[in-house]
Amino acid sequence: MSTTVTQQIDEVKSTPWSGGRSPFNVEYGKMMMWFFLLSDAFTFSSLLISYGALRFSASTWPLASKVFQSFPGLIEKDAPLVFVGLMTLILILSSVTMVLAVEAGHRNSKKEVVRWMILTIVGGLMFLGCQALEWTHLHSEGFWWGSIPNDETLKEFFEGVTKIGNAEHLTSHQFANLFFTITGFHGFHVFSGVVINIIITVNVMIGTYAKRGSYLMIEKVGLYWHFVDLVWVFVFTFFYLV
Amino acid sequence: MSSETTTTHHADAEHGDHEGMSKKRIMKVFWILLGITAIEFFVALVIAPKFPHAEWINPIYIVLTLFKAFYIVAFFMHLKFEKMGLIMAIVVPVLFIIGLILVLTNESHYWIDLRL
Numbered sequence: 001m002s003t004t005v006t007q008q009i010d011e012v013k014s015t016p017w018s019g020g021r022s023p024f025n026v027e028y029g030k031m032m033m034w035f036f037l038l039s040d041a042f043t044f045s046s047l048l049i050s051y052g053a054l055r056f057s058a059s060t061w062p063l064a065s066k067v068f069q070s071f072p073g074l075i076e077k078d079a080p081l082v083f084v085g086l087m088t089l090i091l092i093l094s095s096v097t098m099v100l101a102v103e104a105g106h107r108n109s110k111k112e113v114v115r116w117m118i119l120t121i122v123g124g125l126m127f128l129g130c131q132a133l134e135w136t137h138l139h140s141e142g143f144w145w146g147s148i149p150n151d152e153t154l155k156e157f158f159e160g161v162t163k164i165g166n167a168e169h170l171t172s173h174q175f176a177n178l179f180f181t182i183t184g185f186h187g188f189h190v191f192s193g194v195v196i197n198i199i200i201t202v203n204v205m206i207g208t209y210a211k212r213g214s215y216l217m218i219e220k221v222g223l224y225w226h227f228v229d230l231v232w233v234f235v236f237t238f239f240y241l242v
Numbered sequence: 243m244s245s246e247t248t249t250t251h252h253a254d255a256e257h258g259d260h261e262g263m264s265k266k267r268i269m270k271v272f273w274i275l276l277g278i279t280a281i282e283f284f285v286a287l288v289i290a291p292k293f294p295h296a297e298w299i300n301p302i303y304i305v306l307t308l309f310k311a312f313y314i315v316a317f318f319m320h321l322k323f324e325k326m327g328l329i330m331a332i333v334v335p336v337l338f339i340i341g342l343i344l345v346l347t348n349e350s351h352y353w354i355d356l357r358l
Contacts, residue, residue, distance in 0.1 A: 016327070024328040034332055045339045053346040057353035065286075081286055088279055096272045099318050103263055219320075226318045230311055237307040241286050242300050 033220045037227045040189075044231050047185065048238055051178045058171045062157040064240050067175075072133040084240050087130045088232065094123025095229040102222045105215025110204060113215060117201040120225065124194040131187050135180070145180050148172040179239060186235055189228045196221050263317065271317045278310050 016023040024031055055061055065080040072083065101116035142149030149172075151164040158168055200221050209215045282303060290299050316322035321329055 016325075023325065024331070025325050026328060031328070034328065038332055038335055041336060042339070045342070049339075049342055049346050052343070053350040053353075056347060056350035057357065059354065059357070081283060085279075085283060089276075092272065092275050092279070095314070095318055096268060099263060099268045100265070103265060103268065223319055226314055229318075230314045233307055233310045233314065237282070237303050241282060241303045 027216055030216065030220050030223070033223050037223060040227065044182075044185070044234070047178075047182050048234060051182060051238065054174050054178065058167070058174065060158060060161070060167050061171050062154075062175050063159055064242070066157045066159075067138075068134075068240055070137060072137040081240060083130070083134065084236060087127055087134075088236055090123055090127045090130065091229050091232050094120050094127070095226055097123060098222045098225045102215075102219050105209075105218040108210070108215065110207070110210055113204050113218060114201060117197060117204065117218070121194055121197050121201065124190055124197065124225075128187060128190055128194065131183065131190075135183075138179075143172075143176045143179070145177055146173070148176055182235060183239070186228070186231055189231065193221075193225050193228050196224065263320065267317070271313050274313055275310055278306050278313075282306050 026034075068084060069078055069080045070076050070083070071079050075082070097116045097119040101113050101120060104112035104116055138144075141153055148154065148169065154164050154168060154172055155161060157172070158164070161168060200217055203209065203217070204215075209217055285299065285302055285306075290296070293299065321332060
């Protein structure tokens with residue numbers, strides 16, 4: 001009889017939230033990475049929503065298909081979306097190599113983890129290189145924080161505008177500031193991600209996680225890396241497509 | 243009761259192994275993401291120029307973007323295979339962003355009236 005009573009008490013305490021166990025069933029660091037990413041998602045959405053609000057309230061806006069119509073170093077004009085398409089492809093591919101690294105980590109295959117991590121780092125560096133080229137191109141046209149091209153160049157970016165007036169100057173300034181701030185903040189995340197990935201890859205190489213018996217750390221940096229890809233998906237839509 | 247405990251433990255063990263993403267599945271998600279991006283390019287380069295100032299183009303982009311976001315978060319970030327509690331802890335706060343979007347979109351319509 002006493003056993004029945006004990007069992008009943010155990011049953012009461014065995015639900016996920018009655019204490020004594022981890023209801024989310026994830027390791028502490030991984031859960032904190034999720035919560036950090038949640039806060040980062042709020043930061044990025046604040047930036048993107050401010051951009052949206054300013055753009056909605058503007059009577060005119062520089063056309064994305066005209067501002068981003070070159071492939072720096074190869075094609076000067078009339079190639080909208082080609083360069084940014086390449087950047088998007090690079091980032092998606094580096095996300096795939098990251099999941100493959102996580103997958104290899106589950107099989108405790110150190111060699112494969114290192115291989116996929118290196119490919120992910122290369123992808124991240126290629127993306128940063130593309131972004132540097134694009135920034136240089138826009139800067140050479142006259143765009144920068146607080147500065148816009150001269151009226152002659154600006155005329156190309158507005159459809160059906162014969163004379164550049166105050167509205168065009170205002171929205172070009174807004175476009176320049178928002179573009180460099182938001183893609184800069186995203187690029188800074190990519191840069192941080194590459195640095196973190198390099199540190200973790202070195203750790204994998206010297207056998208830190210093999211000794212620990214788990215490649216969970218790869219999953220945590222993987223979460224961060226996918227988040228960077230996720231933000232790019234939104235930046236791409238709202239700056240280059242819309 | 244004992245059988246219940248066993249199944250829970252079994253589920254936990256399975257969860258710990260993260261069976262969700264095989265190589266095949268990773269490649270499938272990659273092709274889906276690439277496909278959606280290709281559709282976005284098709285809309286931007288082929289369809290949009292034929293309908294200048296069409297108001298239904300942007301909603302298409304946004305819906306496709308949300309699909310991409312779902313596949314990245316659910317499969318690459320593995321959230322679909324986590325415990326319901328964690329899924330809710332991440333997804334529910336994000337819904338508040340929709341509130342901010344609605345408020346500021348409304349506000350921006352007021353700004354444009356101020357400027358005119």
